[in-house]
Amino acid sequence: MAEIPGAPVAEGSPAPxxxxxxxxxxxxxxxxxxxxxxxxxxxxxxDTPG
Known part of the structure; x- marks a missing residue:
């Protein structure tokens, strides 16, 4: 899943x-x-300035 830009990352897997x-x-x-x-x-x- 992480190979596709913007695709969700499965819970427990490393972040791209x-x-x-x-x-x-x-x-x-x-x-x-x-x-x-x-x-x-x-x-x-x-809720932030800028």
């Missing part, structure tokens, strides 16, 4: 790698945290 901008302008990838526990938290932009 992705890269996002950090607040300081550098890029951070999920692979940068390989071997560590990572919590991904998504929230609605409706």
């Amino acid at each position: 790698d992705f890269t996002l901008p950090a607040q300081d302008g550098r890029e951070v990838s999920l692979r940068d945290f390989r071997g560590k526990n990572v919590v991904l938290y998504f929230y609605s932009k409706d």
Whole structure:
């Protein structure tokens, strides 16, 4: 399932790698945290400034 962009990831399976901008302008990838526990938290932009 994870090979198709935008496809849901099955519960319990690894998240696909992705890269996002950090607040300081550098890029951070999920692979940068390989071997560590990572919590991904998504929230609605409706309740945030910007």
